[in-house]
Amino acid sequence: MYTIKDHSLENRLFLNRIVTSFFVIILLTSGLIVRLIYLQIVGNEHYSSLAKDNSVKIVPLVPTRGMIYDRHGNVLAENTPSYSLELIPEQISNIDETLLSLQTLLAIPNDKIELFQKLRKRQKRFVSTPLLLSMNDEELAKFAVARPYFPGVDIHTHLVRHYPYSDLTAHVIGYVSRINESELKDLPISEYRGSTHIGKLGIESSYENDLHGKTGYAEIETNVQARLLNTLNEVNPEPGGDLYLTLDINLQKTAYDALNGFNGAVVAIDIKTGGVLVFVSRPGFDPNPFVVGISNETYQALQTSENQPLYNRALRGLYPPGSTVKPFVALAGLEFEAISPEQQLFCPGYYQLPGVDHQYRDWKKGGHGSVDLNQAITESCDVYFYRLASMLGIDHMHSFLQQFGFGEKTGIDLIGEKTGLLPSREWKLAQKKQSWYPGETLITGIGQGYLQVTPLQLARATATLANQGHVVTPFLVDKIVRAHETSPGPETHKDTITLKQENVNTVIDGMINVIHSARGTAKGINTHINYQIAGKTGTAQVLGIKQNAKYNENSIDFKFRDHALFVSFAPANDPKIAVAVIVENGGHGGSVAAPIAGQVIKQFLKDNNEN
Amino acid sequence: MKTETRHEHFEPPSLLGTILRKLHIDIPLFIGLLLASLLSFVILYSAGSQDMDVIIRQAQRVGLAFLLMTIIAHIDPYQFKRYSTLLFGLGILLLIAVLIMGQIGKGAQRWLELGLFRFQPSEMIKLTTPMMIAWYLAEHPMPPKQKHLIVAGLLIIIPTLLIAKQPDLGTALLVFSSGAAVLFFAGLSWIFIAAIITTLSALTPILWHFMHDYQRDRVLTFLNPEADPLGRGYHIIQSKIAIGSGGIYGKGWLGSTQSELDFLPESSTDFIFAVFAEEFGLFGGLSLLTLYLLIITRCLYIASQAQDSYNRLLASSLSLTFFVYVFVNIGMVIGILPVVGVPLPLISYGGTSIVTLLSGFGILMSIHTHKKFR
Numbered sequence: 007m008y009t010i011k012d013h014s015l016e017n018r019l020f021l022n023r024i025v026t027s028f029f030v031i032i033l034l035t036s037g038l039i040v041r042l043i044y045l046q047i048v049g050n051e052h053y054s055s056l057a058k059d060n061s062v063k064i065v066p067l068v069p070t071r072g073m074i075y076d077r078h079g080n081v082l083a084e085n086t087p088s089y090s091l092e093l094i095p096e097q098i099s100n101i102d103e104t105l106l107s108l109q110t111l112l113a114i115p116n117d118k119i120e121l122f123q124k125l126r127k128r129q130k131r132f133v134s135t136p137l138l139l140s141m142n143d144e145e146l147a148k149f150a151v152a153r154p155y156f157p158g159v160d161i162h163t164h165l166v167r168h169y170p171y172s173d174l175t176a177h178v179i180g181y182v183s184r185i186n187e188s189e190l191k192d193l194p195i196s197e198y199r200g201s202t203h204i205g206k207l208g209i210e211s212s213y214e215n216d217l218h219g220k221t222g223y224a225e226i227e228t229n230v231q232a233r234l235l236n237t238l239n240e241v242n243p244e245p246g247g248d249l250y251l252t253l254d255i256n257l258q259k260t261a262y263d264a265l266n267g268f269n270g271a272v273v274a275i276d277i278k279t280g281g282v283l284v285f286v287s288r289p290g291f292d293p294n295p296f297v298v299g300i301s302n303e304t305y306q307a308l309q310t311s312e313n314q315p316l317y318n319r320a321l322r323g324l325y326p327p328g329s330t331v332k333p334f335v336a337l338a339g340l341e342f343e344a345i346s347p348e349q350q351l352f353c354p355g356y357y358q359l360p361g362v363d364h365q366y367r368d369w370k371k372g373g374h375g376s377v378d379l380n381q382a383i384t385e386s387c388d389v390y391f392y393r394l395a396s397m398l399g400i401d402h403m404h405s406f407l408q409q410f411g412f413g414e415k416t417g418i419d420l421i422g423e424k425t426g427l428l429p430s431r432e433w434k435l436a437q438k439k440q441s442w443y444p445g446e447t448l449i450t451g452i453g454q455g456y457l458q459v460t461p462l463q464l465a466r467a468t469a470t471l472a473n474q475g476h477v478v479t480p481f482l483v484d485k486i487v488r489a490h491e492t493s494p495g496p497e498t499h500k501d502t503i504t505l506k507q508e509n510v511n512t513v514i515d516g517m518i519n520v521i522h523s524a525r526g527t528a529k530g531i532n533t534h535i536n537y538q539i540a541g542k543t544g545t546a547q548v549l550g551i552k553q554n555a556k557y558n559e560n561s562i563d564f565k566f567r568d569h570a571l572f573v574s575f576a577p578a579n580d581p582k583i584a585v586a587v588i589v590e591n592g593g594h595g596g597s598v599a600a601p602i603a604g605q606v607i608k609q610f611l612k613d614n615n616e617n
Numbered sequence: 618m619k620t621e622t623r624h625e626h627f628e629p630p631s632l633l634g635t636i637l638r639k640l641h642i643d644i645p646l647f648i649g650l651l652l653a654s655l656l657s658f659v660i661l662y663s664a665g666s667q668d669m670d671v672i673i674r675q676a677q678r679v680g681l682a683f684l685l686m687t688i689i690a691h692i693d694p695y696q697f698k699r700y701s702t703l704l705f706g707l708g709i710l711l712l713i714a715v716l717i718m719g720q721i722g723k724g725a726q727r728w729l730e731l732g733l734f735r736f737q738p739s740e741m742i743k744l745t746t747p748m749m750i751a752w753y754l755a756e757h758p759m760p761p762k763q764k765h766l767i768v769a770g771l772l773i774i775i776p777t778l779l780i781a782k783q784p785d786l787g788t789a790l791l792v793f794s795s796g797a798a799v800l801f802f803a804g805l806s807w808i809f810i811a812a813i814i815t816t817l818s819a820l821t822p823i824l825w826h827f828m829h830d831y832q833r834d835r836v837l838t839f840l841n842p843e844a845d846p847l848g849r850g851y852h853i854i855q856s857k858i859a860i861g862s863g864g865i866y867g868k869g870w871l872g873s874t875q876s877e878l879d880f881l882p883e884s885s886t887d888f889i890f891a892v893f894a895e896e897f898g899l900f901g902g903l904s905l906l907t908l909y910l911l912i913i914t915r916c917l918y919i920a921s922q923a924q925d926s927y928n929r930l931l932a933s934s935l936s937l938t939f940f941v942y943v944f945v946n947i948g949m950v951i952g953i954l955p956v957v958g959v960p961l962p963l964i965s966y967g968g969t970s971i972v973t974l975l976s977g978f979g980i981l982m983s984i985h986t987h988k989k990f991r
Contacts, residue, residue, distance in 0.1 A: 016759045019804040020929055024921045027801070027933070031913060031940050035906055038944070041951050045861040046899040053861025191831060 065226050066200030069219030071167065072246030074179060074209060076255040077281075077484065082175050083210065085165040089146055091138040095126055097158030104156065105137075111152055112145050114138065134162065140298060167203065167297045171255065173290030174262050177318040178253065178420075178482065180208020181293035197221055203297070208318075209249065209482060212421045216486050219246035247486040252281025252495075260609050261286045264602040270589040271319040273465035273480075274606050277581045280469070280478045280498050282418070284585070284606060285462075287319040322424045324458040325588055328544030329386045329595070330573045331407070331453035333471060333513050335394060336379055338406035340509040344397040347512045350376040353389035359396075359444055366392050366448050369545070383516030386527050386543060388452050395451025400442055403450060404430040409503045410467040411477070412459060418480045419496045426463050429456035453544060465586035468573040472540070472581035474510055475503035514540050518578050527596040528572065531604030539607060540581075541574030543595030567591040572599035576607045583610050641690040641986040643919065649912040650686075650978060653963040654679050656905070661966055663871045664884045664892040671885070671966065678968040682975040689979030693987050697980060698752055698927045704741075705749035705772075711738035712779040739788045740973045742776045744980070746792050747938070750799040751930035759926065760804030769800060784829050787945070787958040794941045798934040802920075836955050856891040856950050860902075867898030885966040887958060890950040905964075909943050916978075919985045928984045935977045942974075 045053065074083035091108075098104050105119055114137070122137045138145065141161070149161065167182045169175060182203040185193070189204060198204075199221060205211035222243035261272040265288040274284035291308055295301070308316050317323070339345040355373030356365040368374065368388040374381070382390035395403060408414065413428025427433075429450060431442040449455035459467075462480060469478040479498035486493045517540035520526040527543040546569040570592030575584040585603040592598035657679070658672050665671035715738055750769050757765050773796030781789040801810070825833065859873065873895040884892050894902045916936035923929040942962040948954035950961075960970050 012758065016804075016926065019759060020802060020933075021921060023802045023804065024917055024933060027937055028914070028917055031910070031937075034940075034944055035910060037953070038906065038947055038951065039903065041953055042860070042894070042899055042902050045857060045951060046864055046894070046902070049861040050864040053858050054864070056858045057862035 065224050067222040067224055067240070067243045068200040068202075069221055069243035070165065070245040071182070071203075071219065072217040072486075073248045074217075075248065075250050076253045076258075077251060077283075078254065078256075079250075080255045082169065082171060082179050082251065082253070082255065084168050084170065086168040087163045088139070088166040089141045090136045090162050090164070091141060091145075091149065092134040092136045092160060092162050093122070093126075094134050094158045094160075101126075104159065108137070108156070108159065112138070112148060134160075136162075140166070169293050171258075172292045172294065174259060174286075175253075175255070176208075176290040176293045177287040177320065178208050178285040179293070180210040180212075181206060181296045182210050183296045184299065206296070207293075207422075208420060209251070212419055213249055213483060213486075217246040217249065220244035244489065247488040247493075249486055250484045251482050252276065252279070252283060252484045253285060253482060254283045254610070254613075256613070257284050257606060257610055258286060261602065261606050262288055262290070264605050265589065268589045268592055268598075269313055269319070270587070270592065270599075271323055271461040272585065272587050272602060272606065273320050273461045274583055274585045274610070275465050275469045275478060275480050277469045277473050277478060277575065277584050280480050281484060282480050282482050283583065283610065285320050285482070287317070287321070287323070289313050289315040291315040318422070319588070319590075320461045321418075321420055321422060323460055323588070324424060324426060325461070325569055325571070326455070326457055326546040327453040327459045327464060328546035328569070328571050329388075329453055330464060330542050330544035330571045330586075331412075331451075331457065332383055332386065332391055333517055333542050333573075334407055334410055334412075334467065335391055335398070335403065335451050336383055336516065337471070337505070337509060337513045338398055338403055339379070339394045340512060341406065341505060342398060342402050344402075345379065345394055347379045350378050351382075351390050351393050352376050353387050355389070357389045357392040357448070359448070362445070364445065366445070379512065380516040380519060381525075383513065383542065384519035384523055384526050386520075391451045392448040395447050396444070398447075398451075400429070400431060400447045400450065403447070404428060409477075410470055411463055412457070412467065414463075416460075416462055416466045416480050417498070418462060419482055423462070424460050426460055427456055427458040454547060461586050461588045464571070464573050464588075465584055468575055468586060469581075469584035470503070471510070471513070472575035472584055474507060475505040477501040477503065478584075514578060517542055517574075521574075521600075528574075528600035530596065531600050535608060535611075537577035537611065538579065539574055539576040539604070540578040541572060541600065541603065543600060544571035544573070545569070545593070545595050546571060548591065567593055570595045570597075570599040572596075572603050574600070574603045574607065576611060582614070583607055638986065640687065641982060642687065643690075643915070643982045643985050646912065646915050646919070646978060646982060649908065649915060650683075650963065650975070653908060653912070654683075656908075657964040659870065660889060660893050660896070660964060661885060663873060663896060664889055665966065667871070675966055678971055682972045685972060686975040686979035686982070689976055690982035690986065692983055694928050694931075694980070694984045697748060697931070697983070698755075701745070701748040701752035705745040708738055708742040708745045709776060709779070711736075712742060712776060714738070716779060716782060737969055739780045739783065739785060739792070740969050742780070743788065743792055743795060743938075743973050744935075744977055746773065746776050747795040747799050747931055747934040750796045751927050751934065754799060754803045755926035755930060760806060761800070766800070766805070766809070769796070773797065773800075784832065785958065786832060790945065790957060791938060791941060791959065795934055795938040798937040798941075799930050801937070802930050802933040852888065852956060853952050856888050857952050859891040859895040860951060863895040863898045865899045867894070867896045867901055870896055872896055887946065887956075887960055887965065888950055889965050890947050890961050893964070894951075906943075906947075909940075913940050913943075916981055919981050922988075923984050924988055932981050932984050935981055939974070939977070 071085060073081060073085070076082055091112075093101075093104070095101055105122070108114060109119060118138065122135065126135050141149075146161065149156075153159075169179060169181065171179075183206045184202060185198065185204045190198075193204075197218070197220070201218070201221070205214040205217060210217065220243060222241045224237055224240045226237050257274065261274070261284045265272065265286065268288070270288055272284055272286040273282065275281070276283055295304055340347065353368060353373040353375060355371055356367045358365055366388070369386065373389065374385050374387040377385065377387050377390050379390075381387065382394075407428055413426050415423045415425055429446070434440055434442050434446075434456075446455050450457055466478055466480055469480075470476070477500070479500075481496050481498060483495035485495060518538050520541050520543065521528050521532045521539045523529065528541055531539065548566050548568055568591070570587075570589040572587045572595045573585070575581045583606075585606050587599040587603045589599045589602070658676065661675055662669075662672055749772055753769055753772065754761050754765065761769065773793060777789050777793045777796075780792055828836075862868075863873075873892050890902075890905075893905065897904070913936055916939065917933065920929055920932035920936055923932050939962060942959060945954060945957065945959045946961045946965075949956050949959070960967055962974050963971065
């Protein structure tokens with residue numbers, strides 16, 4: 007449809023609008039002018055006096071960041087004094103000469119002199135400008151002697167965050183670093199005026215609000231050149247709260263050292279409270295350079311390292327749980343009455359679904375023969391669990407495992423936790439647009455396939471099992487101590503999974519036999535103890551093995567070797583500590599992962615006078 | 618259309634006239650823009666702590682922007698019309714690209730990294746939105762019918778929301794007004810205008826719901842700056858003190874104490890008018906407003922002389938949007954409008970806004986110097 011345009015009408019209309027807009031513009035500009043007159047003539051006296059009062063400047067007083075301690079009061083994060091050499095250009099008669107003599111005295115590299123010159127140009131002459139940051143003892147001593155010859159040059163002290171345990175606590179404590187622009191936008195400006203650093207990772211980031219403290223301010227009188235004359239009024243800053251963690255640094259060190267030579271993670275939880283005792287991700291990294299400003303090369307090296315030291319395996323690492331899931335599947339079988347403890351299933355070394363050629367193999371060639379539930383756990387019989395999984399079905403397994411926190415965040419007080427993956431029919435339909443295959447039920451039953459867990463999730467599920475189904479929520483901060491009050495750590499919810507105690511005990515008996523029976527897969531760790539440990543080994547495939555191929559540990563690349571896993575708790579009759587260990591490419595759970603958990607458990611129970 | 622009579626007998630064109638025609642430059646507008654830019658260097662020197670580097674960097678940008686303006690002025694306005702839809706569509710796609718990259722990068726992002734320089738699609742959309750709306754409305758008789766209004770409204774809302782989501786409230790506001798200005802000049806009926814204003818005020822609570830916390834803070838601080846003097850209210854209070862203490866004649870060039878003592882933040886960018894008013898007083902403020910008015914008047918004149926509907930709508934919208942720029946920035950600095958991130962046009966420090974602004978003036982010059990006389 008095309009309508010003939012009426013040009014003269016359009017012309018008139020348009021010119022009309024031009025004139026109207028012109029008048030609107032004049033009107034609005036008049037508004038601006040009226041406001042300017044109001045501010046500059048009527049308000050001139052008022053604002054001029056305020057401008058003079060501006061010589062009373064409000065400067066922020068930055069609070070001291072809270073300390074972080076372990077459960078025994080060992081310092082994990084502290085504020086240490088750092089010394090910088092600063093110059094006040096106004097008080098120095100010949101600045102180039104002074105710089106030259108300082109350079110010969112302290113062997114200052116040229117680029118630092120250049121940086122100082124640049125900095126100096128940007129600042130007023132009476133402002134103290136740093137030349138050297140974080141001076142070492144030798145530099146301090148040399149300058150202290152020569153100080154009288156350098157008027158206008160002085161040493162200044164400020165506090166720098168320091169992590170004495172370095173790599174050992176890097177992932178759990180995290181670090182503080184300079185506030186960047188995008189963070190600045192979301193921060194409360196008044197609270198962070200004057201602050202330079204903010205928690206970026208781990209506890210430092212998760213508890214930023216508690217650690218930072220409350221900024222105070224001082225009213226300072228300055229003259230026209232903004233030189234300080236007098237301090238009029240001070241509102242002191244409130245230092246940040248000190249955090250006392252549930253972590254045991256000695257136990258942490260034992261676990262970290264035990265992992266030596268491997269990448270992996272160890273998480274230990276106090277079953278009674280949910281307090282995390284050990285939270286290790288190896289390799290760690292030195293967080294201290296991040297505080298003062300990490301060099302690009304160092305950062306790149308960390309980023310590109312094959313061992314991925316910046317990756318928090320305990321919190322974010324996703325692994326197939328392998329056979330460590332079997333106790334939970336066994337318990338599901340008992341709870342849903344799919345099987346009885348005495349019922350024996352025959353294991354010929356493989357399992358086939360009706361009408362399918364594919365053989366689901368047992369780790370033991372030739373099979374385990376007839377096994378009941380206890381033996382199936384003790385010897386980690388795959389065929390038993392293929393059949394049990396098949397009897398249960400994926401829906402039952404999914405709903406049961408979910409109660410133990412598989413596929414869900416544990417709710418630990420650390421930012422960045424991964425959810426893991428507990429597959430279900432619905433999940434597969436939504437994500438893969440495929441229906442669920444019976445074969446996938448089988449491999450889920452032995453902890454392979456889509457199933458993925460974090461080490462923290464494994465530790466939590468084990469603790470919950472040991473706790474007779476009373477759900478354990480892991481946390482790290484035990485209490486926050488401020489100047490006038492002490493508040494407890496995070497609130498943990500107390501759900502309970504309805505379980506029959508006899509069923510739980512049947513499964514635990516199987517887990518005890520893993521360590522304390524002659525055929526147990528982790529019998530190597532039952533020495534030198536007068537209590538019982540319950541556990542389960544696991545091996546998670548990194549590489550898919552073809553139907554008729556043979557997995558030979560010695561013939562394949564290290565990085566394709568299986569992950570070794572172990573979950574455990576002790577003492578079996580009165581559980582206190584639950585430990586989950588994952589050793590990447592470690593091979594066998596029994597020989598590599600179990601001894602690490604064994605060391606942690608033995609030390610913890612010895613320290614806590616259990617024997 | 619009426620034939621204009623004054624061109625029936627030709628005078629022999631002077632040499633200067635010929636050169637200027639060849640350059641496609643509108644002298645009055647050019648002089649106004651040049652004056653504003655020179656003024657910008659003078660005030661930036663004072664606001665930027667007398668750092669010559671700041672002036673040199675800004676001069677490079679302004680030079681580049683003037684060059685771009687001249688190039689654009691050479692393009693026949695028919696080409697703008699021809700490529701309006703294409704450029705608009707491209708702009709929207711780039712906005713979406715930026716938004717998606719921002720989501721991946723988990724933070725606000727407004728630009729695309731193009732190796733040598735950063736490109737802000739929202740700057741491009743400031744020009745292509747009025748081009749698009751003008752193109753669309755010029756196709757139909759004016760005043761526009763209801764269905765055309767609805768389509769045009771959607772074409773304005775889409776880029777506005779995309780930019781507001783970045784989040785860049787200031788630019789979103791400018792894009793919205795550039796499109797709305799086209800509707801106004803196309804003869805949108807007063808009843809409709811009243812209806813839109815009513816609807817917008819009714820939508821305020823909903824808008825509030827979608828605002829980011831920092832944007833809400835800005836509005837709240839605007840309503841009561843004294844509530845948070847160390848934080849959000851700091852800008853407005855300090856800027857009012859700077860302007861008010863300037864008085865009638867000001868404290869003289871380089872004489873501002875507020876910005877010198879670092880009391881006035883963003884003194885080189887969004888709050889530069891405060892430094893200007895402190896140093897040159899009411900007298901200077903009025904002079905600057907007059908200069909702006911002269912530039913706007915010349916632009917409106919160019920729009921009124923434009924020959925076809927597309928050119929008129931585009932030229933008049935660009936003129937009015939320039940005023941919105943001025944009004945929103947000064948209004949914010951003198952504390953009668955909330956703090957939205959809009960720089961003072963032609964004066965504030967920064968490269969992207971001046972390039973877009975002068976490109977717009979380039980379009981106006983092109984429209985004025987490419988008339989086909991009949």
